[in-house]
Amino acid sequence: MKAPISSGSRRVVMVGGGLAALRCTEELRRGGYDGRIAIVTAEPHLPYDRPPLSKDVLLGTREPDEIRYRDDAFYREHEVDMFLSHRATELRIREREVLANGSPIAFDDLLICTGAAPRPLPVQTDLDGIYSLGCIEDTLKLRAAMRNGSPRVVILGAGFIGAEVASCARSSGLQTTLVNLASTPLERAVGPAMGALLSALHADCGARLLCNVSIAEISGTGRVEELLLTNGERIPCDILVVGVGSAPNIGWLQGSGLELANGIVCDATLSAGPPGIYAAGDVAWWPNELFGREMRCEQWTNAAEQGRHVARNILAGHENRTPFVGSNYFWSDQYGHRIQFAGSEAADEVRIVMGSFESRRFLAYYRKGDVLCGALALNESKHLMLAKLQIEKRTCWDSALEALGHCLV
Ligand SMILES: Cc1cc2nc3c(=O)[nH]c(=O)nc-3n(C[C@H](O)[C@H](O)[C@H](O)COP(=O)(O)OP(=O)(O)OC[C@H]3O[C@@H](n4cnc5c(N)ncnc54)[C@H](O)[C@@H]3O)c2cc1C
Structure with a gap:
């Protein structure tokens, strides 16, 4: 035994x-x-x-x-x-x-x-039709609602979860709107410059993205039917997904x-x-x-x-015991694209060092002082992983660019 x-x-x-x-x-x-x-x-x-809760399971x-x-x-x-x-x-x-x-x-x-x-909706309401995503049960409820006819989906927050829900809603053919308080999607995670660039992914796939705006009022009989935005616009809504962080x-x-x-x-x-x-x-x-x-x-x-x-x-x-040092790595899958990021978005300069946004495949480096502090990749996994290692070693900017040059030869 x-x-x-x-x-x-x-x-x-x-x-x-x-x-x-x-x-x-x-x-x-x-x-x-x-x-x-x-x-x-x-x-x-x-x-x-x-992670599959806002992707495959949804x-x-x-x-x-x-x-x-x-x-x-x-x-x-x-x-x-x-x-x-x-x-x-x-x-x-x-x-x-x-x-x-x-x-x-x-x-x-x-x-x-x-x-x-998930943080709750910042507006008081007891109407049905409002969802968030944190656990299996949340996803199953939202999935069932999305399959019930052709609901109009509005997502509050264009962070990773909001964007992934929008991606699923669009691939199910649903009318989809993102309402985002910040001026670009993913602003806190990847910074405003890259956030602005990535916002085109929503338009590519037919999701409407509204920035610098929030929800002022929610109305409906028993369940949500219409939203009044802080810019005065009224939009119809059958499903409201709250993706305003955790x-x-x-x-x-x-x-x-x-x-x-x-x-x-x-x-x-x-x-x-x-x-x-x-x-x-x-x-x-x-x-x-x-x-x-x-x-x-x-x-x-x-x-x-x-x-x-x-x-x-x-x-x-x-x-x-020893200290823990982390490189803040994450990924997100949206509209068939893989976005990956490592490091810090607080940079003095952000530069696309490989590929282009137009080809929907690129790598961007973030510089703080003379150090590579962050990297963002769209459909460019291999080089992102190299950059992650360099960020962990606090590699200086010129050496990081030089190393990338060698990789591309
Ligand atoms: C929908 C969704 C999609 C995501 N997608 C990505 C992605 O694409 N990429 C990425 O990098 N990350 C993603 N994440 C984040 C990633 O899943 C989390 O960072 C990770 O799961 C955190 O793990 P954890 O062990 O800290 O906590 P969790 O996995 O959240 O586990 C915490 C557990 O503690 C339980 N708990 C809470 N309070 C108590 C209590 N008082 N007593 C007992 N138990 C309690 C909870 O019920 C839960 O089971 C996603 C998260 C969500 C919700």
């Missing part, structure tokens, strides 16, 4: 059952952790991949049971206690326990990875003693302060040494890397 893995007496508890928790679990067992592991999560599902080309990362057997074999449908409501640091569904769960080390939830899930930690701001305030090692308590993923606010500033990332790669990093810090012990 196989000897149990968890013969040790210690216990790591993870609150939040998403990507960060899974990667932390995998890395702990890979690193020889022989204590017990528990994942406490509010959702009834095993950890699953969220389109209907994949189903929710196809986006699970691992099946039951993985958690059994790795001796992970799954507490599904368990919402943590309190952290008791002194007692070293978390309260979930009214029961205390004791830990030696704790990883808080409760993610982020807020970290930290409400349950109020009064716990942890420092909270725009996320759980961590040091560079992702420690939330008290020994053995860490945060990772969308919920963590930490000083990223690569950019010399504190940040919170709502991106898949960041959650995976931070989850793994916390596992290594737990294995090393509190005194030997």
Whole structure:
């Protein structure tokens, strides 16, 4: 008979059952952790991949049971206690326990990875027909609504999720309008210059994009029928999708003693302060040494890397933990195009260094001082990955351009 893995007496508890928790679990067992592991999560599902929720699952080309990362057997074999449908409501640091569904769960080390939830509509209304995207159930509701006749879809916010929903709506042939408060789509993520360029992708595929405008009033009988915009325009609407960003899930930690701001305030090692308590993923606010500033990332790669990093810090012990440095990499799939970005959009200069927007294939470099600080690619994955490595090494601008020149020869 196989000897149990968890013969040790210690216990790591993870609150939040998403990507960060899974990667932390995998890395702990890979690193020889022989204590017990528990994942406490509010959702009834095993950890699953969220990016398809605004892409394939919304389109209907994949189903929710196809986006699970691992099946039951993985958690059994790795001796992970799954507490599904368990919402943590309190952290008791002194007692070293978390309260979930009214029961205390004791830990030696704790990883808080409760993610982020979509911000609500900034206008008060109790009408039906308003959707957001954060979990499987949200996507299934929106998908059903989009299949019900030929609804007119309006999306508030032209960030990544808003743009991906617009892309799905257009490929289903639906009349689609994006209402965006900022002056360009993706402005916060890729900066105004590249945001302006990428806005043409919406027009290419027949989605109407309105910028510098928001929703002033929503009207309808029982469900949304019309929107009054802040510029005075009235637009008909059957489905309103709210894509105005996410807020970290930290409400349950109020009064716990942890420092909270725009996320759980961590040091560079992702420690939330008290020994053995860490945060990772969308919920963590930490000083990223690569950019010399504190940040919170709502991106898949960041959650995976931070989850793994916390596992290594737990294995090393509190005194030997090391800083986490992330390159802020993300991707988005819109209208059949892949957009990728790494680094920081806060630049002195942005230059297209390869290809052209007209060919819908290009690479742009972002310069801060004499350093390559960021890179954006449209349908140009290979060179983006090279730039990502250079950004991580703080490569100077001239050397980065020279290296790219060599690649193209
Ligand atoms: C629709 C959508 C599309 C996306 N597309 C992309 C993309 O194309 N590219 C990209 O880079 N990133 C994308 N992302 C972002 C990426 O999926 C996230 O950054 C990543 O999932 C974060 O992982 P996490 O482990 O921090 O949190 P999550 O995966 O959000 O998991 C957090 C878990 O904690 C649970 N939880 C919350 N509060 C509690 C509590 N009190 N007690 C117990 N459990 C709790 C939640 O229910 C959830 O299950 C997308 C996200 C969404 C929602």
